[in-house]
Amino acid sequence: MSNLELPAGWVRTSLADVGEVVSGATPKTNIAEYWGGDIPWITPDDLSKNPAKRTKVGRRSLTRSGYNSCSTRIVPPESVLFSSRAPIGYVTIASDYLCTNQGFKTIIPGPAACADYLYWYLQYKTPDIIANASGTTFKEISGKKFAETELLLPPLAEQYRIVEALEDHLSRLDAATEAVTSAKRRLNSFSASVLNRTTLGISSTAGFVPGTGNSSHALLQNLSSRRFEYTALPPLPEGWFWRQASDVCTLISSGSTPKAHLMHAGSGDVPFLKVYNITQDGQVDFTNKPTYIDRETHEIHLKRSRVRPGDVITNIVGPPLGKTAVVPNQHPEWNINQAIVVFRSGPDIQPEWLALILQSPTVIEMLKKTAKATAGQFNIALSTCRELPLPIPPRDVQLELVKQSAEILEISDRFNKQAAIISLRAKKFRQAVLRRAFLGKLVPQSPADEPPSILLDRIRAEQEPGDSKAQRATRRRQGETTAKTSLAPSAPTTTVQQELPL
Incomplete structure (x- = not known):
């Protein structure tokens, strides 16, 4: 992709240039006072069960002492969470202050990138990120390699246009795919019922x-x-x-x-x-x-x-x-x-x-x-x-019932094969739409948009002089104190993920 020519106004950069990449951690699980507090704590397993675009809480939460016992970080709303192992590739946007386990790398976007654009871009880049992962038992992408992930960055205004167009296309694709999946579930349920009734002799055509x-x-x-x-x-x-x-x-x-x-x-x-x-x-x-x-x-x-x-x-x-x-x-x-x-x-x-x-x-x-x-x-x-x-049943009855059920099962099998073909085509179409979006071919460019190179230069110029690691760490701790204060004590700790309106 690095050899591809970018549209006018776009820049080729990295995730590290548009935000801060942080990792999560897990407190000791055998210390009860570390768990069940008011700090949401997210794991990849939460996303496997509830793959929502935006996430507010997970199945577990931390107390203040649990949070302070490990190196996890509270990240602000609009941070983009990316599962970095087991498996690589779950993506969600934080809709409130929260923290994660070590199975995530999270990017806190700066002013040059919007969270929704990064959300879709990371889905598109997942195969490349997996290719850069390492490990024997299971693959994992390190924080350093994740931060170095190539980012094709359009002007901020165009990012919002891309997101709007993408979600319009993909929502219609998802609706069509869900319709096929729903029909497949109903047909499989019907086939299972017929199979059960046939093998127990309840079939209305059996005449018994x-x-x-x-x-x-x-x-x-x-x-x-x-x-x-x-x-x-x-x-x-x-x-x-x-x-x-x-x-x-x-x-x-x-x-x-x-x-x-x-x-x-x-x-x-x-x-x-x-x-x-x-x-x-x-x-x-x-x-x-x-x-x-x-x-x-x-x-x-x-x-x-x-x-x-x-x-x-x-x-x-x-x-x-x-x-x-x-x-x-x-x-x-x-x-x-x-x-x-x-x-x-x-x-x-x-x-x-x-x-x-x-x-x-x-x-x-x-x-x-x-x-x-x-x-x-x-x-x-x-x-x-x-x-x-x-x-x-008697052998002659067995043959007759096998023949009757074969006709119904054949219809179900044909539909399932067609559904599999449709699903494969939908995946390919989804990837094609994402590719067009991130090559600048989904929406038109506008000369009125401020190029991201100018915005990035201005952001660097506005940074405080002598911005040392110690100073950044101090500001981070101050930000976390603010975040913890903002977490409502009554925040639910068992609610599943919620899909928030865009």
Whole structure:
């Protein structure tokens, strides 16, 4: 970008030239008197849950002693917060005095730049900022590198015109995107409802008479489970029965992962499936990072995780759970990793019906309730899969219901694919609009606007002579005292972020 010619009146500068860049910090979390005061304290997690343009408070707040115990800084309204790690790129504008944790670099704009312009510019520059980040466990942009970020600066009056035009374009784009997202949510909810009703025999087109009493539970009466309460299962239509998965499947087994040198990308003897090869629409997609193992590994080291066409595979590590597919006949044999379980249907259950059941919300919810959750990840035990209760109608009914549901699920899948295309196009269009804005092509330039170079020179000339670091630190502390005084004692500490009118 440094080689691009700028419009008349623009200057190429850095964030450090138009404001002060400050970092945040975290007081000790085990000292209770540091927390719950009247000083708002913002973390990137606050923005992940409430990505508003303007932020007033976060989920937590500091007391005066908590604030004084660490190096965080109170910043004034119109400061622009930029998350500098985990992840890089959340942006918001402070709508009141607040401070942040170490996950932010904040720029306090001077007279040459308006906060709204910096807000949108930083969104546009995020890919470049990420490219300048460093770190092994996770990437982080340092305060120094953030301050050195290139800033394409138009006259102040033009900045306001750019913001107005940008927000007009992007608000209409966001409204269109939200309409598609809302339609997708409604269709997915409808599809899930149809899938649930179908697998429980409630479908109005099934033509079945509901069973009486607990006749559908008869085949579970002499079985016990440590994970499922069989007597609480809903009744099924006449002729349907709840069956334990191990009773209707000839094989239920989990996969295994060999050592890295035994797996080969792109080619090999036997295809090795991972969870990402199972799509949300119930297919096996082996074009996605295909991995292979050799014949010896397949037949000796991983012989228990061999699968064949017609087997049903589903993931037992999520979220999301419920990624299920019937293994296709592209290869005579496959193998699976440890996050996948294979169900081989017996004579009483069709593979397609088994796959449909394992995708149903009722079964997924039963599995979730038994799962061990670690750091937001669900892990389902193999023994749980074997004890899983499954609704089993007669085989001819299974085929008819699979056919009926396939039509509805196909419509849902087509729409979801179209929605994904629209979402990708919207992202590209958004970036194109931002690019035009910050290359000076979105709004016209005006010769009446004061060039930012003149404004920056005047600001430097007006600075106090001999402005030492010690003097600036003194003024900063005085400013913070004023800020803390201005914080209302009754300021809410649990309110979520608020979107303020522009």
